Amino acid sequence: xxxxxxxxxxxxxxxxxxxxxxxxxxxxxxxxxxxxxxxxxxxxxxxxxxxxxxxxxxxxxxxxxxxxxxxxxxxxxxxxxxxxxxxxxxxxxxxxxxxxxxxxxxxxxxxxxxxxxxxxxxxxxxxxxxxxxxxxxxxxxxxxxxxxxxxxxxxxxxxxxxxxxxxxxxxxxxxxxxxxxxxxxxxxxxxxxxxxxxxxxxxxxxxxxxxxxxxxxxxxxxxxxxxxxxxxxxxxxxxxxxxxxxxxxxxxxxxxxxxxxxxxxxxxxxxxxxxxxxxxxxxxxxxxxxxxxxxxxxxxxxxxxxxxxxxxxxxxxxxxxxxxxxxxxxxxxxxxxxxxxxxxxxxxxxxxxxxxxxxxxx
Amino acid sequence: xxxxxxxxxxxxxxxxxxxxxxxxxxxxxxxxxxxxxxxxxxxxxxxxxxxxxxxxxxxxxxxxxxxxxxxxxxxxxxxxxxxxxxxxxxxxxxxxxxxxxxxxxxxxxxxxxxxxxxxxxxxxxxxxxxxxxxxxxxxxxxxxxxxxxxxxxxxxxxxxxxxxxxxxxxxxxxxxxxxxxxxxxxxxxxxxxxxxxxxxxxxxxxxxxxxxxxxxxxxxxxxxxxxxxxxxxxxxxxxxxxxxxxxxxxxxxxxxxxxxxxxxxxxxxxxxxxxxxxxxxxxxxxxxxxxxxxxxxxxxxxxxxxxxxxxxxxxxxxxxxxxxxxxxxxxxxxxxxxxxxxxxxxxxx
Numbered sequence: 001x002x003x004x005x006x007x008x009x010x011x012x013x014x015x016x017x018x019x020x021x022x023x024x025x026x027x028x029x030x031x032x033x034x035x036x037x038x039x040x041x042x043x044x045x046x047x048x049x050x051x052x053x054x055x056x057x058x059x060x061x062x063x064x065x066x067x068x069x070x071x072x073x074x075x076x077x078x079x080x081x082x083x084x085x086x087x088x089x090x091x092x093x094x095x096x097x098x099x100x101x102x103x104x105x106x107x108x109x110x111x112x113x114x115x116x117x118x119x120x121x122x123x124x125x126x127x128x129x130x131x132x133x134x135x136x137x138x139x140x141x142x143x144x145x146x147x148x149x150x151x152x153x154x155x156x157x158x159x160x161x162x163x164x165x166x167x168x169x170x171x172x173x174x175x176x177x178x179x180x181x182x183x184x185x186x187x188x189x190x191x192x193x194x195x196x197x198x199x200x201x202x203x204x205x206x207x208x209x210x211x212x213x214x215x216x217x218x219x220x221x222x223x224x225x226x227x228x229x230x231x232x233x234x235x236x237x238x239x240x241x242x243x244x245x246x247x248x249x250x251x252x253x254x255x256x257x258x259x260x261x262x263x264x265x266x267x268x269x270x271x272x273x274x275x276x277x278x279x280x281x282x283x284x285x286x287x288x289x290x291x292x293x294x295x296x297x298x299x300x301x302x303x304x305x306x307x308x309x310x311x312x313x314x315x316x317x318x319x320x321x322x323x324x325x326x327x328x329x330x331x332x333x334x335x336x337x338x339x340x341x342x343x344x345x346x347x348x349x350x351x352x353x354x355x356x357x358x359x360x361x362x
Numbered sequence: 363x364x365x366x367x368x369x370x371x372x373x374x375x376x377x378x379x380x381x382x383x384x385x386x387x388x389x390x391x392x393x394x395x396x397x398x399x400x401x402x403x404x405x406x407x408x409x410x411x412x413x414x415x416x417x418x419x420x421x422x423x424x425x426x427x428x429x430x431x432x433x434x435x436x437x438x439x440x441x442x443x444x445x446x447x448x449x450x451x452x453x454x455x456x457x458x459x460x461x462x463x464x465x466x467x468x469x470x471x472x473x474x475x476x477x478x479x480x481x482x483x484x485x486x487x488x489x490x491x492x493x494x495x496x497x498x499x500x501x502x503x504x505x506x507x508x509x510x511x512x513x514x515x516x517x518x519x520x521x522x523x524x525x526x527x528x529x530x531x532x533x534x535x536x537x538x539x540x541x542x543x544x545x546x547x548x549x550x551x552x553x554x555x556x557x558x559x560x561x562x563x564x565x566x567x568x569x570x571x572x573x574x575x576x577x578x579x580x581x582x583x584x585x586x587x588x589x590x591x592x593x594x595x596x597x598x599x600x601x602x603x604x605x606x607x608x609x610x611x612x613x614x615x616x617x618x619x620x621x622x623x624x625x626x627x628x629x630x631x632x633x634x635x636x637x638x639x640x641x642x643x644x645x646x647x648x649x650x651x652x653x654x655x656x657x658x659x660x661x662x663x664x665x666x667x668x669x670x671x672x673x674x675x676x677x678x679x680x681x682x683x684x685x686x687x688x689x690x691x692x693x694x695x696x697x698x699x700x701x702x703x704x705x706x707x708x709x710x711x
Contacts, residue, residue, distance in 0.1 A: 253491050253492075254487070254488055254491045254492035255492050255493055255494040257424075257429060257486070258484070258486055258492050258493075258556065259494075261429060261479065261483065262483075262506045262509055262556070262560075263476045263479035263510065264509050268509075272497075272505075273494050276494075276496040277495065279496075
């Protein structure tokens with residue numbers, strides 16, 4: 001075999017190489033097919049999404065946040081059909097308003113209800129008591145959470161869509177286009193958003209009322225609509241800046257040049273090559289946008305600029321509770337805790353998503 | 363193979379210039395990445411392009427493919443003019459100007475490149491950044507097919523992709539994998555398959571092996587040669603490794619600071635270099651035998667490469683050339699034929 005060729009070579013004294021001439025052919029045994037197969041260490045082909053989810057599952061904080069959010073979402077979807085009260089309905093006894101049912105504490109019953117229970121009737125308990133108008137507080141909290149959460153999600157989606165399109169175009173085309181588009185962003189950045197929301201709600205109130213009359217939107221009230229419009233007008237700027245920065249760095253990759261060399265159209269390069277590569281940033285920022293929108297909604301409602309009565313949100317519930325704070329502190333504490341839970345869970349989830357999907361932290 | 367015209371060249375580049383604006387405070391300077399470069403490539407031929415980093419090799423390749431808008435010059439491919447800025451040149455290579463010193467311009471030509479993207483392609487230097495990490499191999503190789511509508515059914519597309527993977531020596535089972543699951547050599551093969559997907563006549567290979575380690579370099583270079591035999595493509599092979607370039611090229615062009623200094627047949631250039639810059643480049647090639655290496659003389663150039671923002675007058679190499687004279691400072695030497703297609707741009711040698 002080849003040993004002969006090596007035998008003629010002078011061997012260095014200090015060489016640590018295996019001296020093949022010392023071995024005979026029968027010292028070796030051929031590997032069986034099974035043994036060869038063991039050498040094939042091949043990981044499963046994973047996609048970007050699967051890979052990220054795997055890492056997300058290992059993050060206990062993020063998983064706890066997902067569970068809490070899932071419970072809250074299921075609760076606000078299911079509970080209104082289980083609880084026999086409505087958010088805008090005062091407690092009734094024998095066809096007239098039950099005056100004893102106002103300002104009840106947690107799990108308390110009014111006199112009229114106690115009589116009905118004694119008579120063998122079943123009465124659904126007021127889990128969080130009732131408010132000063134005799135409305136069941138639990139169902140109001142459920143509806144408030146519904147409104148707050150949907151405001152957060154709708155606002156985040158609007159911010160995402162506008163910011164994504166604007167930022168991607170500015171970043172991709174660069175040069176003069178970028179310069180002008182980013183100066184517009186700077187101008188919007190410098191506007192005081194609170195002032196704009198107040199002005200817009202006053203102006204839009206008159207304009208929007210006849211338009212939304214009779215639709216589902218009417219229940220939310222024109223204040224809510226103007227809040228959405230403000231979100232759409234103002235809050236996308238930070239998203240747009242972020243996406244632009246990402247696009248600017250990604251478009252210099254050789255695979256973008258390769259795509260241009262192939263003759264790929266700009267729109268296809270953006271959607272197929274550039275945006276998928278800033279997906280991690282997009283997911284994370286959108287997740288973090290939801291709590292910030294909920295916060296804005298909450299303090300606007302607290303100031304009385306949010307949803308119109310009798311519809312409620314977590315912020316306006318807290319605002320109403322201010323009046324009886326000394327006697328009924330739970331009415332402030334409950335919506336406050338729920339706001340905290342949602343915001344905390346979404347922030348932790350956003351952090352977890354960033355850790356799981358951001359390839360730079362791998 | 364090139365029977366639709368009687369032009370013997372597949373690609374002809376004349377007086378190509380590519381300047382980039384560079385902002386320096388309030389002034390805008392011009393970076394002359396490629397300055398008056400002319401060469402031609404025959405069908406099925408490989409032209410090697412060498413030079414140190416920053417001399418404009420890559421820019422030449424990218425400008426040819428019109429990934430950059432050329433500042434001036436003329437690019438002719440397969441009998442069609444792709445770009446012509448309209449300047450006219452006389453026999454000796456000087457721009458024809460009118461009485462006021464302005465160049466006399468002919469017709470400007472600037473065609474839509476999309477149909478030509480099917481005929482000229484590019485293989486990139488870095489196999490890690492030239493493949494989109496979010497796409498499977500199938501999609502990466504299939505993208506040129508999608509863009510140019512080169513298939514009728516999904517099955518046809520898949521068949522073509524598998525065929526291409528086979529040509530470049532990739533396992534068909536790997537079609538659904540992502541680029542990060544491959545080694546450098548395999549990734550470069552994916553990049554080559556993508557370039558081959560449209561059946562090009564001409565491929566710009568932009569340092570395709572410099573990011574790979576030596577054993578893989580040999581595999582990939584040999585594959586380039588096999589593909590050329592099989593498919594008859596012409597290459598512009600850009601590299602800074604003279605040994606690799608000598609191995610694969612029919613002819614070699616040497617660039618320095620955006621200008622071509624010498625063009626010759628590969629063997630001719632290797633055995634009989636004329637330009638002082640080529641001489642020093644060749645002397646820097648490592649010799650595998652230590653005995654010969656000890657005895658050979660290395661020509662070490664003095665000084666640094668001048669900034670392309672502030673080019674020396676005349677010949678750009680004169681600041682580091684020991685033969686430099688006043689004439690070198692006054693005027694750039696034209697690229698002159700010294701016999702057998704050996705072109706050199708030097709006044710003194």
